[in-house]
Amino acid sequence: MKAEPPLCQVAFSVTDPRRTQRWYRDVLGLVPAGGTNLFAGPLASRVQGLARAASTCWWLIDRQDFFQLELFEFRSPPVRPMPPEWRPCDIGYTTLGVHVSDLDGALGSAERAGSARARGPIGSRGARRACVRDPEGVLIELMEDDPRVPPPRARPRPDVPAVARSVTLSVPDLERSRGFFVDVLGLGVADRLELHQPQHEALWGLEGAKRESLVLSAGDFLVAARPIPRAGR
Numbered sequence: 448m449k450a451e452p453p454l455c456q457v458a459f460s461v462t463d464p465r466r467t468q469r470w471y472r473d474v475l476g477l478v479p480a481g482g483t484n485l486f487a488g489p490l491a492s493r494v495q496g497l498a499r500a501a502s503t504c505w506w507l508i509d510r511q512d513f514f515q516l517e518l519f520e521f522r523s524p525p526v527r528p529m530p531p532e533w534r535p536c537d538i539g540y541t542t543l544g545v546h547v548s549d550l551d552g553a554l555g556s557a558e559r560a561g562s563a564r565a566r567g568p569i570g571s572r573g574a575r576r577a578c579v580r581d582p583e584g585v586l587i588e589l590m591e592d593d594p595r596v597p598p599p600r601a602r603p604r605p606d607v608p609a610v611a612r613s614v615t616l617s618v619p620d621l622e623r624s625r626g627f628f629v630d631v632l633g634l635g636v637a638d639r640l641e642l643h644q645p646q647h648e649a650l651w652g653l654e655g656a657k658r659e660s661l662v663l664s665a666g667d668f669l670v671a672a673r674p675i676p677r678a679g680r
Contacts, residue, residue: 451633451634451635451664451665451666452632452633452634452665452666453513453514453600453665453666453667453668454514454614454665454666454668454670455513455514455515456514456515456516456517457516457517457543457611457614458516458517458518458519459516459517459518459519459583459585460519460520460521460526461518461519461520461526461582461583462520462526462528462583463520463582464482464503464504464505464518464519464520465505466582467518467581467582467583468505468507468518470560470562470581470582471507471516471518471581472507473556473560474553474556474557474560474562474579475509475545475547475553475556475587475608475609476607476608476609477507477508477509477516477607477609478507478508478509478604478607479505479506479507480506480507480508480515481505481506482503482504482505482506483503483504484503486500486501486502486503486504486519487500487501487502487522487523488501497521497524498524499523499524500521500523500524501521501522501523502519502520502521502522503519503520503522504517504518504519505517505518505519506518508604508607509545509604509607509609509610509611510602510604510605510607510608510609510610511600511601511602511603511604511610511611512600512601512602512603513600514600514611514668516611528584529583529584533584535586535615535617535651536617537617538617538618538619539616539617540614540615540616541586541615541616541617541651542578542585542586542587542588542613542614542615542651543585543586543587543588543611543613543614544588544590544611544612544613544614544615544642544669545587545588545589545590545609545610545611545612546590546591546592546593546594546609546610546612547589547590547591547608547609548608548609549608550568550575550577550589550591552608553589553608553609554568554577554579554589557579562579562580562581562582563579563580566578566649566650566651567589567650568589568591569646569647569649569650570591570646572591573591573592574591574592575591576588576589576590576591576647576650577589577650578650578651586651588613588615588650588651590612593610593612594612594613594640594642594669595612595667596635596637596640596664596666596667596669597667598667599667600666600667600668611668612668612669613642613668613669613670613671614669614670614671615643615670615671615672615673616670616671616672616673617673617674618672618673618674619674620674621659621661621672621673621674624661624672625661625672628663628670628672629663632665634663634664634665634670635663635664635665636661636662636663636664637662637663637664637669640662640664640669641662642660642662642669642671643660643671659673659674660672660673661673
């Protein structure tokens with residue numbers, strides 16, 4: 448059986464990398480891992496698909512090996528903030544799922560950092576979940592349980608209290624997305640794993656949404672794709 452490629456990075460465009468890095472360090476316990484100002488010039492423009500692209504990048508690592516969270520601030524073109532009317536059902540990546548060793552502790556740290564709690568926690572103890580927003584408004588789903596797909600990726604830093612587990616995106620065409628992630632990128636379909644249940648929609652403010660979902664595995668990292676849901680029943 449062909450091995451699935453692991454997911455090695457999640458990258459966020461941010462308006463203030465110093466502030467946002469401090470949030471991930473203080474709230475989730477992630478570890479700073481350097482940065483660079485060198486992503487500029489013709490090659491950067493070609494990779495990003497943006498004329499005169501130039502950005503500053505900072506990285507953090509979590510408990511697992513071969514994974515990093517990247518925060519990049521564009522110096523050119525100017526950064527635009529997330530629209531105030533943005534909803535988690537809008538097309539694109541919407542949520543980062545993070546398993547935390549101490550859910551109550553993480554929620555307390557987020558509150559002290561001034562973060563707005565979206566919803567939660569919900570669920571029974573040991574399997575509770577809650578959503579908070581990072582300083583840029585990104586939804587972070589905190590998981591008390593740890594969904595994993597065998598064979599599990601090594602986790603050589605047990606002192607780090609958090610590990611990224613999933614990303615969720617809304618798509619206009621689920622079958623087309625399946626073809627890209629499975630046939631082009633080589634991800635597996637996690638048929639027996641239910642990452643989100645209907646009650647979890649309340650965590651990101653979509654109570655009663657009607658949706659389908661497709662959970663894919665990239666190593667033991669999960670990618671959840673769902674077509675644009677229709678709010679209400």
